[in-house]
Amino acid sequence: MAADPDLQAGVTPRIGLLVIAREWSRIGITGFGGPPAHIALLRRLCVDRNQWLSATEFEDGISATSLLPGPASTQLAIYCAWRLAGPFGAFIGGACFIVPGLIIILALSVLFLANSPPDWVTGAAAGAGAAVPAVALNAAMGLAPASWRRANPARAAADAESRRWPAWRSRPVAAAGVRWLAYLVAGGVAANLAGQYLVAVLLGCGLCEWLTTGRYGAGRDSAGLNGAGLNGGAVLVPLAAKVVTAAALGSLAWVAIKVGALSFGGGFVIIPMMQHDAVRTYHWMTTAQFLSAVALGQVTPGPVVQTVAVVGYAAAGIGGGLLAAVVAFAPSFGFVLAGGPHFDRFRRSATAQAFLAGSGPAAIGAIAGAAVTLGFGLTQLWQVAVLAGAIGWLVPLRRGVVSAILASAGIGIILGLAGVG
Numbered sequence: 001m002a003a004d005p006d007l008q009a010g011v012t013p014r015i016g017l018l019v020i021a022r023e024w025s026r027i028g029i030t031g032f033g034g035p036p037a038h039i040a041l042l043r044r045l046c047v048d049r050n051q052w053l054s055a056t057e058f059e060d061g062i063s064a065t066s067l068l069p070g071p072a073s074t075q076l077a078i079y080c081a082w083r084l085a086g087p088f089g090a091f092i093g094g095a096c097f098i099v100p101g102l103i104i105i106l107a108l109s110v111l112f113l114a115n116s117p118p119d120w121v122t123g124a125a126a127g128a129g130a131a132v133p134a135v136a137l138n139a140a141m142g143l144a145p146a147s148w149r150r151a152n153p154a155r156a157a158a159d160a161e162s163r164r165w166p167a168w169r170s171r172p173v174a175a176a177g178v179r180w181l182a183y184l185v186a187g188g189v190a191a192n193l194a195g196q197y198l199v200a201v202l203l204g205c206g207l208c209e210w211l212t213t214g215r216y217g218a219g220r221d222s223a224g225l226n227g228a229g230l231n232g233g234a235v236l237v238p239l240a241a242k243v244v245t246a247a248a249l250g251s252l253a254w255v256a257i258k259v260g261a262l263s264f265g266g267g268f269v270i271i272p273m274m275q276h277d278a279v280r281t282y283h284w285m286t287t288a289q290f291l292s293a294v295a296l297g298q299v300t301p302g303p304v305v306q307t308v309a310v311v312g313y314a315a316a317g318i319g320g321g322l323l324a325a326v327v328a329f330a331p332s333f334g335f336v337l338a339g340g341p342h343f344d345r346f347r348r349s350a351t352a353q354a355f356l357a358g359s360g361p362a363a364i365g366a367i368a369g370a371a372v373t374l375g376f377g378l379t380q381l382w383q384v385a386v387l388a389g390a391i392g393w394l395v396p397l398r399r400g401v402v403s404a405i406l407a408s409a410g411i412g413i414i415l416g417l418a419g420v421g
Contacts (some may be wrong), residue, residue, distance in 0.1 A: 015052060015084040017092055024081060024096040031101075031301045032402050035073035038303075046080050053083060064343035067352050070260050070332050071305040074098065078336045079343075087337055094333055098325070101302025102309055106321045108300065109313040112292050113285075123416020124409040128299070129291025130383035131408035134390035135298060135401050136371035139268040140364050147360040150353065151180040151209075179209060180361045187365025191272035192373055198273050198366055199262045202359045209358025210351060249323060251282055252315045256327035259308045268304070269363040272370040274311055284315040287377035294374075299405050305329070382420065386411055 027041045039062065046053045053061075058080075065075040074097065081093025111117065112125050183205040190201040255277045259270045271294060278284045278293075285293065293314070297307030305328055312324025339346060346352055378384060390404045 014086075015089070017085055017088060020081050020085050020089045020093045021096050024077060024093040025100060027077070028097040028100040028302050031097075032299070034298065034304050034401060035071075038073035039076065042077060042080055046084070053080065057083070060344060060347060064339075064347045065336075067347065067349075067356055068332075068335050068339075069263055070335065071303045071329075074303045074305065074329065075332045075336055078332055079340060082336055082340050090333065090337055094329070094336075098302060098306075098329055101300050101306050102322075102325050105296050105300045105306045105309055106313060106318060108296050109293075109310045109321060110318075112296065113289060113310070113314055119416045119419070120413045121416075123412035123414070125292040125295070125412070126288065126380065126383060126416070127386055127412020128295035128405050128409040129288060130378055130386040130412070131390035131405050132291050132294045132298075133371040133375040133378075134387055134394050134404065135294075136268060136271060136367055136374060137391065138394040138401070140368040140371065141395065143268075143360075143364050143367070147357075147364055148177075148180060150360060151357040152176050176357075179212065179358070183209070183358055183361040184365040184368075187362035187367075188369035188372075189365075190362075191366040191369030198276070199258050202262070202269075202362050202366070205362035206355035206357075206359035210354040213354050213357070249316060249320070251277075252312055252320055252324055253327050255311065256308055256324040257331075259305060260328035261331035263363075268367045268370075270305060270307065272366045272373070274308065275370060275373065278311045278314065282315065284311060287374075288379065289314065291374060291377060295405050295409070299402055299409075303329075382411075382415060 023045055027038065027045070031038050031041055043058055047055050047058050061076055061079045061083075062072075065072045065079060068075055074094065077097040078090050078094040082090035085093070111121055114121075117125075186201055186205055187198075190198045194201070255274060258273050263269045263273065275287075275290055279287055279290050290311075293307050293310035296310055297304045300306060306325070308328045309321040309325045313321035316323070375387065378387065386408050390408055393399045393404045393407075394401065
């Protein structure tokens with residue numbers, strides 16, 4: 001296929017809104033497998049097949065959205081649509097990417113969270129839920145290498161210079177590794193012992209790394225982020241929590257805000273946040289039901305963050321599910337529409353990189369900690385065996401998440417119909 005002349009000239013072609021609606025709906029319906037699958041589908045559509053975006057533009061979009069809180073693959077879908085069709089394209093593309101999975105997951109919520117579900121539904125929920133701790137562990141392990149490299153950007157240079165300079169020259173690299181491990185542990189401990197403060201721990205770790213590395217020394221950096229902004233955020237977050245939770249359905253809205261606007265580290269960091277609020281604080285769900293909710297978020301198409309709609313349904317029915325979804329995804333549209341023109345500078349921001357170098361490992365620790373907590377929520381011996389099998393399938397064999405959950409659900413259905421458990 002010949003290269004598009006507009007693309008060669010550095011001009012992004014304008015795509016019709018009907019095309020955006022059709023193509024982004026197709027991804028929203030067929031996008032099983034979470035963020036890796038979504039990124040691959042978007043790349044195939046926008047770069048490989050139609051050459052609407054250059055490979056560099058697409059990779060820059062991935063880099064920029066990975067620095068933002070909230071669901072990165074959703075923000076990438078909105079960003080690509082914005083680049084191709086402006087603000088209206090962003091709204092249409094984002095909605096078409098989100099809504100199909102939202103409809104499916106709310107329909108399944110009605111079935112799985114019914115007061116007296118059939119035995120096969122109970123078995124499927126128990127089986128799929130047993131695989132969720134393995135999925136969380138696999139997600140944490142998958143995120144760790146990139147986070148480690150972000151926290152240790154000087155390691156390669158230090159290793160190259162070690163032959164010419166004294167050994168003490170590599171100490172800053174070693175210190176960065178120690179801090180990374182400390183943030184990892186802090187996130188894991190917070191997820192298990194202080195889930196209601198997990199957002200504060202993530203923000204605190206990011207702020208600590210920013211202050212420790214001294215990357216604020218230049219004042220206002222190229223993205224316009226500065227110390228006052230981060231400190232102001234740390235002060236405003238608790239205040240916002242008190243204001244929001246005072247309103248009707250405010251507790252659910254606050255949970256959704258944390259999912260959509262304050263969850264650094266990818267979709268899976270929402271698990272410990274939502275688990276503490278949904279199970280322990282507000283008692284909207286049991287641990288078993290929450291495991292089913294996470295499993296539904298994995299096996300349905302579209303964003304993994306759709307799990308928040310299941311929590312919303314458990315709290316306040318269909319209306320609660322819709323409210324939770326709208327509140328959770330609204331920040332993604334705001335981030336892209338307001339920040340899209342500045343993404344290139346934001347991606348190079350020293351402040352943003354430093355903050356993510358601290359909050360990132362804390363988020364990974366929280367995900368790993370959630371795997372432990374969710375594992376202790378299993379109630380049947382056969383679920384432990386399913387969990388062990390799922391870990392083997394995902395970690396050493398490196399097979400797909402969707403297949404692991406569907407196979408586990410199948411085992412649960414068989415045992416449920418047999419009257420086991």
